[in-house]
Amino acid sequence: MTMANRTRSFNNRVCEAPYLIFLGPPGSGKGTQAEKLHKNFRLVQLSTGNLFREHISKGTELGLRVKDILAKGELVPDDLTVAMVMDRLAKPDTIMGVVFDGFPRTRDQALALQYKLEEKGKCITAVIQFRISDEQIVERLSSRRMCPKDNSTYNLKSSPPKNDEKCDLCGAPLIIREDDQPEVVRHRLAIYRQQTEPLIEFYREQDMLVEVDASRGIEEITEQMDEWMPMFIYNAN
Numbered sequence: 711m712t713m714a715n716r717t718r719s720f721n722n723r724v725c726e727a728p729y730l731i732f733l734g735p736p737g738s739g740k741g742t743q744a745e746k747l748h749k750n751f752r753l754v755q756l757s758t759g760n761l762f763r764e765h766i767s768k769g770t771e772l773g774l775r776v777k778d779i780l781a782k783g784e785l786v787p788d789d790l791t792v793a794m795v796m797d798r799l800a801k802p803d804t805i806m807g808v809v810f811d812g813f814p815r816t817r818d819q820a821l822a823l824q825y826k827l828e829e830k831g832k833c834i835t836a837v838i839q840f841r842i843s844d845e846q847i848v849e850r851l852s853s854r855r856m857c858p859k860d861n862s863t864y865n866l867k868s869s870p871p872k873n874d875e876k877c878d879l880c881g882a883p884l885i886i887r888e889d890d891q892p893e894v895v896r897h898r899l900a901i902y903r904q905q906t907e908p909l910i911e912f913y914r915e916q917d918m919l920v921e922v923d924a925s926r927g928i929e930e931i932t933e934q935m936d937e938w939m940p941m942f943i944y945n946a947n
């Protein structure tokens with residue numbers, strides 16, 4: 711997609727602050743980039759997993775309902791998830807903008823979010839699609855290691871331990887987290903491709919989609935984000 715296309719796509723949207731959706735499979739690095747946008751541009755990193763945990767630990771009314779549902783091993787329904795998101799968006803720190811990290815996950819959630827935002831005179835500035843193949847993700851995650859004693863994390867390729875496969879801090883043999891086991895990763899990817907990937911078309915049809923090559927290194931993607939941010943902020947104002 712060329713720069714000219716992107717600029718034209720965003721011109722007819724007037725949002726009060728940059729609201730960005732990061733769309734990408736688990737392991738695509740979107741959480742890392744969302745953290746950087748929080749640090750560098752004061753955008754709120756909004757992840758529904760964290761929201762659930764926050765509400766549960768604070769014992770809010772929404773939290774009690776979620777706790778109940780999760781305890782039964784059921785999925786949190788979309789209306790409850792969206793209610794939590796809207797509650798979070800009402801807080802004053804969102805004035806600088808928001809990165810939605812891992813939300814929406816389904817077309818119903820995407821529609822509900824859009825509808826609720828419109829009601830409040832807000833809108834999504836852009837959707838950033840983190841493009842990477844399943845094979846690259848499996849390879850990337852399979853090189854992650856963790857210390858079972860102190861939970862310190864390593865990556866055999868990008869941040870290896872000093873002594874092979876042993877923890878730098880305590881010397882314990884490193885393990886592969888359950889979530890990073892290739893068969894678990896493949897299962898999560900299959901769910902993503904089935905449930906969430908249709909959102910790419912949903913947002914492309916609305917001219918909201920920007921693609922980033924997520925197979926590149928963290929620094930390169932950060933550079934790309936930094937280059938885009940003025941455009942998102944400009945289009946938001």
Ligand SMILES: [Zn+2]
Nearest residue numbers: 857860877880
């Ligand atoms: Zn250790």
